[in-house]
Amino acid sequence: MKNAPEYDPAHFFIKLVLFSNYPLRSWGFIPFIARKMTAVGGQVVACEPKRCVKMILFYMPGACSLSTHISLLETGEQFRLVKVNHKTLKTEHGENFLSISPDGRIPVLKLPTDDVITDCVGTLHYIADHFWQSGVSPAPDSAERARLNAFLTRIEHELHAQFSLLQQKRTTPDLRDAVITRLSDEFEKYEKLFSDGRHYLMGRQFSVADAYLLVAINWAGMIGINTFRWPHIGDFGDRMRGRTSVLAALRAEGLLVD
Incomplete structure (x- = not known):
């Protein structure tokens, strides 16, 4: 597909099959959690959409953006999730994702300044640089x-x-x-x-x-x-x-x- 992301998660990921290779011995039950969320003090709490204005994470389920998603939750910072369809490259709101990420690459982290951080390693470096005190990274320059x-x-x-x-x-x-x-x-x-x-x-x-x-x-x-x-x-x-x-x-x- 022209302009499609380099890694197409649809070829690998379906809901339960994702973990067909792993026993569930360490999974515990937690109640259903709303899609827009933030981690605070080791607990996950719902995040009201109007308050989740700091950052927006554009993701595809199971793609490398999952690592950015996990890392953001670990920081406790508020953010909003926007799902991108890997076939149409449209967001869940109908927006053309190529207008945000011209080469269609996932993830994209949009900042409150409207600056955009792209690629998995780029977003992870940003999180490590700006939220290292949450414990997700050692101190900068160390x-x-x-x-x-x-x-x-x-x-x-x-x-x-x-x-x-x-x-x-x-x-x-x-x-x-x-x-x-x-x-x-x-x-x-x-x-x-x-x-x-x-x-x-x-x-x-x-x-x-x-x-x-x-x-x-x-x-x-x-x-x-x-x-x-x-x-x-x-x-x-x-x-x-x-x-x-x-x-x-x-x-x-x-x-x-x-």
Whole structure:
């Protein structure tokens, strides 16, 4: 499709199938939460539309924008969600998404100033820069923040970009097999990383990079890579899906059904 996003989530994501690769051992019940929401003090509360004027997140269910959605919830900042149809590239309000993001890329984070931040890593860097005191990122200009930046770059190039190759029409069976091998090799590296006992990529503290890695793990399940063959990665996935922000984002995007 001309001007379509580089990664088309429709090929991989349907509601319950998204988690067909994972046991539900760590999921807890939380009541239905309204689609426009914000996380406050570890709890998710409804956000009145008139108050959600700080930021607008344009997303497609299950796409890489899910990582931005999760990260925003973790900050406790107020924002509004706007769903984009991956086929028509129209927003849920009928607006032409190409007028907001000319190349159709998701996510887009629109600021109160009407400035627009595009791409997954771009929005995650913005969140890390401006809301680091909420705990989603180490302090700016610190060595730890440089490590976080390195993780974001690595996930973008070694995982996200590989999944994008699978969406191209010219992808042959041989190329698909090669991509799956490269992805498996990269997940092996994360398995080794988590083997030191860390709970999250940066140690014991959640960061925006964890939300990005979770999306890649979800995508892996959709192409037949069983990430639970790597026990530490499986534990990380369970730990992430136990977070209030993750459950709330999945519900809001229609990816988790009671």
